Amino acid sequence: xxxxxxxxxxxxxxxxxxxxxxFCAGGLMILFGLVAAVNGPHYRVGTLxxxxxxxxxxxxxxxxxxxxxxxxxTASVGTTQGEADDNGNLxxxxxxxxxxxxxxxxxxxxxxxxxxxxxAPATFACVFVSALGDREATWKSSLILAAGITIFGVLLFxxxxxxxxxxxxxxxxxQAWGL
Amino acid sequence: METALQDLYxxxxxxxxxxxxxxxxxxxxxxxxxxxxxxxxxxxTISILLPLTFxxxxxxxxxxxxxxxxxxxxxxxxxxxxxxxxxxxxHAVTCLDGFPMTKKGKGGVALGITVIGSFIGASWGITExxxxxxxxxxxxxxxxxxxxxxxxxxGLLAGSTLARGSPIKGVAMTVLGLxxxxxxxxxxxxxxxxxxxxxxxxxxxxxxxxxxxxxxxxEFMNSVNxxxxxxxxxxxxxLKDMRPSWAEFKWAFPAMIRGTIVGSLCSLxxxxxxxxxxxxxxxxxxxxxxxxxxxxxxxxxxxxxxEAATHSSVQGDFIPTMSLGIPGDAVMALLLGALMIQxxxxxxxxxxxxxxxxxxxxxxxxxxxxxxxxxxxxLIGIWVKMLMIPYRYLYPSALFFVCIGxxxxxxxxxQVGEVIVIGILGYVLLRLxxxxxxxxxxxxxxxxxxxxxxxxxxxxxxxxxxxVEKPISAFFLALCVILIxxxxxxxxRGAKKDKAAAVIDQSLSSHHLQQAE
Numbered sequence: 271x272x273x274x275x276x277x278x279x280x281x282x283x284x285x286x287x288x289x290x291x292x293f294c295a296g297g298l299m300i301l302f303g304l305v306a307a308v309n310g311p312h313y314r315v316g317t318l319x320x321x322x323x324x325x326x327x328x329x330x331x332x333x334x335x336x337x338x339x340x341x342x343x344t345a346s347v348g349t350t351q352g353e354a355d356d357n358g359n360l361x362x363x364x365x366x367x368x369x370x371x372x373x374x375x376x377x378x379x380x381x382x383x384x385x386x387x388x389x390a391p392a393t394f395a396c397v398f399v400s401a402l403g404d405r406e407a408t409w410k411s412s413l414i415l416a417a418g419i420t421i422f423g424v425l426l427f428x429x430x431x432x433x434x435x436x437x438x439x440x441x442x443x444x445q446a447w448g449l
Numbered sequence: 450m451e452t453a454l455q456d457l458y459x460x461x462x463x464x465x466x467x468x469x470x471x472x473x474x475x476x477x478x479x480x481x482x483x484x485x486x487x488x489x490x491x492x493x494t495i496s497i498l499l500p501l502t503f504x505x506x507x508x509x510x511x512x513x514x515x516x517x518x519x520x521x522x523x524x525x526x527x528x529x530x531x532x533x534x535x536x537x538x539x540h541a542v543t544c545l546d547g548f549p550m551t552k553k554g555k556g557g558v559a560l561g562i563t564v565i566g567s568f569i570g571a572s573w574g575i576t577e578x579x580x581x582x583x584x585x586x587x588x589x590x591x592x593x594x595x596x597x598x599x600x601x602x603x604g605l606l607a608g609s610t611l612a613r614g615s616p617i618k619g620v621a622m623t624v625l626g627l628x629x630x631x632x633x634x635x636x637x638x639x640x641x642x643x644x645x646x647x648x649x650x651x652x653x654x655x656x657x658x659x660x661x662x663x664x665x666x667x668e669f670m671n672s673v674n675x676x677x678x679x680x681x682x683x684x685x686x687x688l689k690d691m692r693p694s695w696a697e698f699k700w701a702f703p704a705m706i707r708g709t710i711v712g713s714l715c716s717l718x719x720x721x722x723x724x725x726x727x728x729x730x731x732x733x734x735x736x737x738x739x740x741x742x743x744x745x746x747x748x749x750x751x752x753x754x755x756e757a758a759t760h761s762s763v764q765g766d767f768i769p770t771m772s773l774g775i776p777g778d779a780v781m782a783l784l785l786g787a788l789m790i791q792x793x794x795x796x797x798x799x800x801x802x803x804x805x806x807x808x809x810x811x812x813x814x815x816x817x818x819x820x821x822x823x824x825x826x827x828l829i830g831i832w833v834k835m836l837m838i839p840y841r842y843l844y845p846s847a848l849f850f851v852c853i854g855x856x857x858x859x860x861x862x863x864q865v866g867e868v869i870v871i872g873i874l875g876y877v878l879l880r881l882x883x884x885x886x887x888x889x890x891x892x893x894x895x896x897x898x899x900x901x902x903x904x905x906x907x908x909x910x911x912x913x914x915x916x917v918e919k920p921i922s923a924f925f926l927a928l929c930v931i932l933i934x935x936x937x938x939x940x941x942r943g944a945k946k947d948k949a950a951a952v953i954d955q956s957l958s959s960h961h962l963q964q965a966e
Contacts, residue, residue: 291880291881291882292881292882294881295618295881295882295883298877298878298881299621299625302625302628305643306628306631306643309642309643313635313640313642314640317911318906318911318912318913319906319907319910319911320907320911321902321903321906322638322640323635323637323638323640323642324640324642325903326627326631326899326902327628327631327642327643330624330627330628330631331628333624334621334624334625334628337617337620337621337624338621340617341615341617341618341621344617361880362675362880364674366670366673366674369670369673369674370670370673370876373666373669373670373673373844373848373872374666374670374869374872374873376845376848376849376852377666377848377851377852377865377868377869377872378866378869380849380852380856380865381862381865381866384852384856384862384865385862389853392852393849393853396845396848396849396852397845397846397848397849398845400844400845400848401841401842401845403673403674404673404674404840404841404844405674406839406841407841411841412845415842415845415846416845419845419846419849423849423853427853427857431501431857433853433856433857433860434860435856435860
């Protein structure tokens with residue numbers, strides 16, 4: 271009996287593991303739904319006749335939790351929901367950790383250098399850092415690309431389109447973020 | 450009929466004004482360019498340029514942004530036909546017969562037929578909009594809050610379940626978008642909702658940041674270092690090769706007409722955009738053909754039909770967006786968002802209150818499409834050269850455009866931070882098998898949905914039955930039920946793969962096969 275039980279458990283575990291993409295997808299939706307549904311009642315739900323600001327967040331949050339459960343629950347019905355090219359794997363075949371980091375670091379550098387140094391350093395840093403993520407990129411090619419885009423970007427956005435962002439300035443971080 | 454022509458004349462007087470003409474030209478040119486570039490879509494481009502249109506008048510802004518959308522459709526086919534890269538979803542199916550034609554040295558003819566078919570499809574789509582939209586508006590003006598609510602529900606459901614991927618995940622994305630739309634101050638009471646203590650979020654999540662996070666950064670993360678080496682062996686096309694012979698044109702013409710009809714039918718169903726239209730058109734064409742065995746080996750009808758369908762559906766997509774204020778897909782949602790930022794309330798009253806926008810837009814469609822036909826022929830050499838820009842130069846430059854675009858929306862660095870967070874979320878959602886497009890639908894419609902929902906229940910004194918008791922509203926709700934019922938029915942029957950899906954599978958597998966060669 272006990273043996274039978276464990277076998278069924280392990281099959282359930284392996285089932286969850288096999289369809290972990292859909293379980294994670296459902297779980298993420300439940301998480302988002304919980305955030306909305308838990309915060310909603312703080313804003314006064316009101317009645318149907320006279321709804322408060324909290325009605326919609328609560329209702330949509332509960333709906334999203336139900337949908338999340340449905341996604342996780344029906345994981346077994348169709349083997350692949352959505353565009354599963356690599357059955358249920360969460361990571362792609364060749365994870366590009368370094369490239370992803372570079373892509374996210376690019377805009378981050380834009381924020382940092384844009385706040386303390388203006389448009390030119392921000393553009394240069396953003397393009398340079400993100401360009402390093404490609405597997406064929408070299409220091410030199412990234413530098414050239416970054417320099418070219420910086421000149422082009424400053425001409426286009428500062429002089430032609432007049433975006434109110436100084437080209438070059440120096441604000442100490444204390445000034446920029448009030449640290 | 451006559452009033453429509455008079456209004457169209459008025460539209461032309463608006464669209465022909467020099468600055469409007471310039472914005473229209475800029476829009477289709479930029480659209481055509483990004484349509485050619487692999488890895489850049491109209492969604493990302495419109496979002497980047499959206500903040501730059503805040504300074505110009507609403508008419509010019511909307512002409513330019515729509516120009517990007519339909520202009521990009523002209524460029525997308527080039528990539529499919531010459532390089533066999535299905536990088537723009539509506540044109541993926543064109544690879545099937547377009548690339549074999551290129552291999553046979555008939556790539557120029559395929560491009561020429563594409564341009565003609567596109568123009569025929571687009572012309573029909575625009576004509577349809579001219580006559581159908583005013584009729585829809587006269588009906589829609591009678592709608593009260595309850596009817597608007599049910600109609601929006603139908604639009605959201607159709608947009609999320611009929612698009613690619615699993616229907617239930619699509620609905621979840623729409624609800625997530627609706628929740629994102631709630632962030633910020635409540636319209637009626639001003640209470641801050643879901644801001645988590647960030648005063649920068651009081652005005653809500655920025656539309657541009659959301660769109661660029663999901664379709665910019667999320668997409669870059671998905672496609673970095675994934676691109677196969679581009680095969681440019683066949684992509685030398687000369688101008689004189691582009692003119693199809695009379696016999697070829699006569700052979701392809703019926704397919705263009707059939708494609709146009711399929712496209713316009715698809716555009717009338719909310720949620721079925723150009724991608725579905727082109728796949729259905731290809732499947733139909735193969736079905737009615739006397740020579741189905743030739744399809745996939747360079748049959749010219751297999752290029753003409755899906756391209757005509759794409760364009761007639763692209764233009765038709767504007768009908769519900771402009772007449773009812775209900776966008777059918779993410780691009781339309783973005784355009785509606787652009788209108789709302791300009792202070793224009795989308796909905797049935799738009800044609801009456803802003804005839805310059807509506808009729809100017811239609812007139813600019815005519816001008817823009819003719820411009821595109823004229824542009825595409827001499828510029829084909831330049832577009833082919835642009836195809837060879839490697840992705841490693843493209844995405845860092847695009848990232849900079851994303852940053853500066855988001856910054857320019859409000860001159861606020863906080864929103865560049867927002868875009869990073871949303872980008873991570875977008876990539877995670879993609880990996881989990883979600884299609885992020887419905888998020889934008891929910892986000893744009895969310896505030897109006899809530900407003901009408903509250904108002905409808907205020908009028909009915911809290912009686913939920915009001916949605917069923919009013920006949921028009923009940924009709925829309927019945928359609929919603931039928932839509933869900935059909936989805937459940939097909940799922941339970943195990944008929945997961947309909948005809949369009951089968952063609953998609955086939956196209957992708959044949960694409961991989963040819964790359965392996």
